[in-house]
Amino acid sequence: MANQFPNKLITLRKHFNYSQQDIAEIMGVPVAEYMKWENGSKLCTISQLSKLADTFKVTLDELFDNSIEITLPVLELENSIEIPFQNALGKNIPNITTENIITDDIFETEEVNQTSSLDKTIVTRIITDNTLEVIEPEETMVLKKPKVTIEPKKESKPKTKDSKSVKNNKNLVILASVAGVALFSVIFYFLFFNSGKNSINDISNLNRLVAAKEYSLYLSSEGNIVSHGNNPSTTNFLHTIQISAKGKTALGLNKDGTVACSGTDCDSVKDWEKIKMISASNNILLGLTEDKTVMCSGSNCNVEEWEDVTFIHASDEGVYGISEGKLLYSGTSNINSKIQSVSGIQSLNTSSTYLTLLSNTGTVEVIPLGSASTPITNTWTNITQIATGSDFVAGLSSNGNVSIVGNEEIVEEVSKWTNIKYIAAYDNYIIGINNNNLMVGAGDNTYGQYENNSITPTESSDTLTKLDKVSNVKFSESDKVLTITWDSVANADFYQVSVNILGNYTVKTQTNSLKIDSSKLSSNTNYMISIVSSSNNEAEYESSDAYVINYQYIGATPTPEVKQYSVIFYDYDGKTVLSEQKVDEGSNAIAPADPKRDGYTFMGWKGDYFNINKDTKIYATYDKVQVATYKIVFKNFDGSIITSMVLEQGAEVNPPKLEGRLNSIVSWNPQVETTATRDITYSPIYVCTIYNSDGNILQPDGNGDCSCPSGTKLDGNKCIVDANPEGTN
């Protein structure tokens, strides 16, 4: 069945004379979202549908079931009365409908039955002239727990109150009073029942303090925003649980997952929803969604494919994300190679100079974004927050102290801070909030970005003697070890040596030397090495300043392995292996003895088996031997050819069988050679086996036959005179 909801929604809204903006505010959704419900491109949730039914005084069935037509609630007055209400108390304050307004008619003691949200019956309450009952709108106060039953629940009528007659006609006074009471009740309801119902976030320690160029913002636990300096307005930041800003645009994350914005480019975030974290820089606005994807507005927003993101950070040159402890980056800094091997990270922030990483174990690593040297943070532990300036890096420890390295003036000031719970930094200043919710700050304060309530602690270091810095540091490389030595320092009990390898290699040694396993180092690489001398007697001696040196590790030259390759010699069929060898790179293989093949002459090896530099296959090649052929012809006695054959030299010659003739024997002439050795023609030769009377052997006739001459007859093998000429031979 066709979707009737959009039409119903429009009809109801117009019936109550609401604008789309009104309903969107009531529902706590962006107008663009609400418009999608009216144009049918998106369906609201059942929870939202239920709230719409409440708002429009219809049943959920009427909205949910396309086969049911809506019954428009009867409005008692032509217009509903709106009592202006301060937004600070909450967004979801509905207009006061005629539902709650008493009319003259009702003063006549009638109950006015209208459709309710439950059973299509609404009772408009009646108020006496002398007393103003504190009546709460029934529909809005009915709060049923979800029931787990199979059957549809039975109709239940809403509670009703008995109507009371009104004795006088002080309409306006009562009207206003009732409206006020109803308003209070509605406010009460929404404050009590609705607060946080649609929220998906709560205030935490994340994004509570902002240090921007010309201002700072602090979000208190009560949700108030305290600002200093030239800040963009935050009057539209309601139910804020996070803040983020660096420049002219400030973001506030609302409890319901939408984003408030002040400044430029705010249109791009107005439709964001289900946001869990925000981050803003001067030119990028970021939102981390509930499903761990990233919304981005501005430059370098190539983040559409980012997944399982748990942390986001917008810098001026790009977007950072953390997914499963690893860094994601989209931007213009040439940093990808530096962050590829980074893991175990829970948060980060940046300045123009540094990328600061906070690990899951509370340690801090700093990656310079340009040519700056790396601040040493290897000894920091239990860090819970980080802040990065252009020439300093700070880490807030779980004990409320701030570790800081860099700008000496800022370091000196910040080192005095105690009981700090939040820190934030811009390029040239740092601020903190202590446990008393007082702000402290150090560095530039040109725009009045902060007020400094820090208390200078009692100087107690006068009694401490600072140990000397180490000196005469020398390096020695061997095959497997880098050895560092230095001159001993008086009163030092041990030395802390840090090498700026990813993974924060830090070691304590009691001697003035250290051997480092070469396998931890890369050849031709610069390492920042820091050595601090320390004493076990902290009451008398404080650690020295760090001796920091940039050392280029050369590394031992590795002995190259000799490579070998396989060389296989195959016979003509490509399968028969004649020889298989392992040959050193650059050497020659040795060919096997020439192979033989009947009827063929070996011609050589196909393939190059000299100066071998890869696995190689070599193949034997042959030429077929050329054999002589001969023509052998066998003729008949009359010269016709019996058979002719062409035989290879040496082939067997098989002569055809000769047919015998009368009184003669036949044979081939010449005698047949048993194998072909030449071209030759054989002819039969016949020899008579009978003699004439003279004793001479007869000659065969043209057919090869031998007969006695006429007048003679054969007697045995001799022809004799025939005494009886009629007789035959």
Added chain:
Amino acid sequence: MSEYMMNDKTWYYLKNGQKEGPFNESEIIKLIKVGVLEAEDHIWMLDLKDWVLVDNSLFSIYMPVKEENEKN
């Protein structure tokens, strides 16, 4: 009206005379999307007065689109 969240299991369906549930909103929608629940089945949640035919419900938009030769 009841107050409930999307993950609350408040939905039931009636198919071939058999009732099943409870499901949350996304689960009942998924049953419609994958075709387990069809046009002639019924769904209900605790704030509805009566069972609603899937084909008449707002959730009918999640029903799979039938090919021409499958339609009646």
